[in-house]
Amino acid sequence: MATEDDRMYLLCFDQAEFRSEEEFNAAAFLVEKRKYVSIDVLAKDLNTFKQHLQEEVVHLVNTDVYDTFLSVTNKLYQRESELLRLQTPLPDMMGRVAAAKGKLSSSKEKVEEKLQLIMALEKKKAFAVQKLKVFVTEHKLRKTLKSFESTEQSGADSAKPESQRLSLLLSLVTESHQLEVCERLWSPATPEQAADQHAVCTRISELRHHVSEILREEYINNLTKYKESVATEDVNTALSKTKLGLETCLKAYLLLEDESTAVSIFREVVCDPSAEETIPWTAASGGRDTGVSKVLQRPTEVCTNHWKPLIRLAHDVGVNSLILALWQAFSDTVSKRLHFLFESSDARLFNQRYTAAHKFANALEECCFSSESLQLLRQEMKLWESRWSLDIYFKLCEIDAEKRLSSLLRFSDQRLQLLPVAEVSESEGHKIPFLGSGFTYVPAAAVYSLVMWCGSKDVVLYPLGHKILKLCLGVVDSLRKWVIKWIEANKLPILTDEGESSNGEDPRLSEIAVTETMLLDLHLDITLLSAQLRTNFKPMFASHYSALTQPVLDPLETCMDAVCSTTTSSEKVSLLLISLVASRCIEPLRITVTDLHSHLFAKKEKKSNMDLVLEPLRLFKVEASTNRKCPEVMLEAWSDEILTKVCNRYRQLLITNFETMTRQIKKKASTLQKKLDSVKNTVHTDIQAFGSCLERDHGKNLQTFTPFIKLQEVCLSLISE
16 A cells, blocks of 8 residues: 555655745646646646645644644633723723714814804905005005196196106006006905905006006107107207106006017007108119118118117116017018018029118117017017028029139130130120239139139128038139149149159150140149138128127138138149159150160260250249249249159169160170170269259259269169179
8 A cells, every 4th residue: 555655756746846935837837737647637646735735734733833732722711811801891981982082073163163264254354454455555546646647737848847747657657556466466255355356446447547548648759759859850869858758658667567568659659650661662663673772771770870779778777679669660561562572583683682681680680789689689580581592592693603613714624725814805705804913824813703703792691601601612622623624635744753654654745735834824823812812802701790709700710711722723733833844854864864775886975965854944943933933932842842753763764774784785795794884984974964963053962862862872783783
């Protein structure tokens, strides 16, 4: 028969699965065991395990905790009598507590009734006190109003009653404002109080409205008086007559926190009539395009001369939004009567209109005396600015610039010839407005003319600074593109530092129509272009933005410096000039060195004339320094680079030709050895003569001039072999 342990051992699951600290998952357990045993077997094993656990519990109670169980039972039995003793007085105590709770509840209700009565009395008291304040303030207001009306009737011609009347007017407004505050704080608690309040508020509302009408009338009278006086008298005189009255009215509206009413009255009385007078309906016809500047000039003068002092007075008082009424009135009238103002079909006319409108806007900005009012005005101007089609205008300017550039560079672009400015005349049907003087050839003069046109007041508009400068950069870059085309068309040589052609072929100088003087004049033109742009273009363009602060102006300064820089084109022409002069020096040198191997077979030795090698450089320096007034520093730099290329090429030619002669000597060593010594002597003599030319004609120190030192080293190496 199987024992208990045997039965536990034969279970289909491990007992540890039920003793794990993790939460037991019954579904997962069934799915897992179902793979190996049937549900019936699993149920039987679980029942067996359950019986085993119950037996363990009984065994545990009977063995390990039996003594403890008996001890607890005895103690509980002893406590039963104590619990019965404590339970006896509990009903009586509960009754007493219930009675006390009833008394407290009754007392609470009485207290709440008393509190509600007190609160009702407090509300009545507060209503009565506030009503009393309203009556007192109303009485003061009526008394002040009576004094104001009597003062107004008694002495309108004397100065003292006028100031007294204005003082009473300010007192009227102050008390009216106090009455309004008291009315807002007066809150009824009952329907009867609400009815009482409504009757009183109706009465005092009429009173406050009467005070408002008095203030409005006084404000309109002073504005009208100022408007009439400023039309016939000096602005300071007109302002002195109405200053006290206007200050009082503006202070009153500020006290009432009703600045918007002051602004609307100012527009109604002053701004709208002024705009209609200065911008008549006739401006919309007749001189449709050419008269815009004159039409907007009059409003600009009126705003600056007549209304600016008034806005300054309002600013001193604390009213900063009068400028908005001025802008709204004039901008609305301009939009209505100059409806064609924003058309962008013609760039020139668009520029004139925008410039005139911008001057008017600037004049109004000058009427702002605080950052707050300026911010308000610029916020109001955003809609106006959005109506200008600046992108279309700039596109028209780009098209115009392309046409002008095509016209100005047409001669040189079509034939790729470097035409002098003097040959391009109006008689040929091409009107080219060259603004600069001193240019020899068309390209630099054309670029200068077009850049100056781009930066002129006929093109530049305030918001398009960076775009216009970008257009100028494109125009200046067109000179570089033209130089590259010109180089390709004329197959001009470009030499490396070693004096070799960059394309690997020696240039055919006889086929090159370009001379050193042409390149020199072109280089001087490009240098002059940069100088004149810095002298003329940069100040002209900067004048459009003189009002900007330095942090805003700095990026524009950087762009202007980039426009004035022609370094790329200048370096390109400089390299061409150096290469052409060096090529003319290398040409006779190549012939001299190449003919050395012919000495091996000649019956009579040929003498070399090394003075002819550097003659092109000497003539170029004379022409550049004497006739072209080329700067000495630049000329010396060119000379050094030319001589370096010539020396390097001379060295390379010697190495190549000596290799050729060495191969020939190996074939006929016995007959050519003596001739070789003669050739070496000739080379040595030629290099000495070449060095003498360097020292005599070009001022080089042969002990420190590195290219010649390297040439000598190669010569000595070849001779010693």
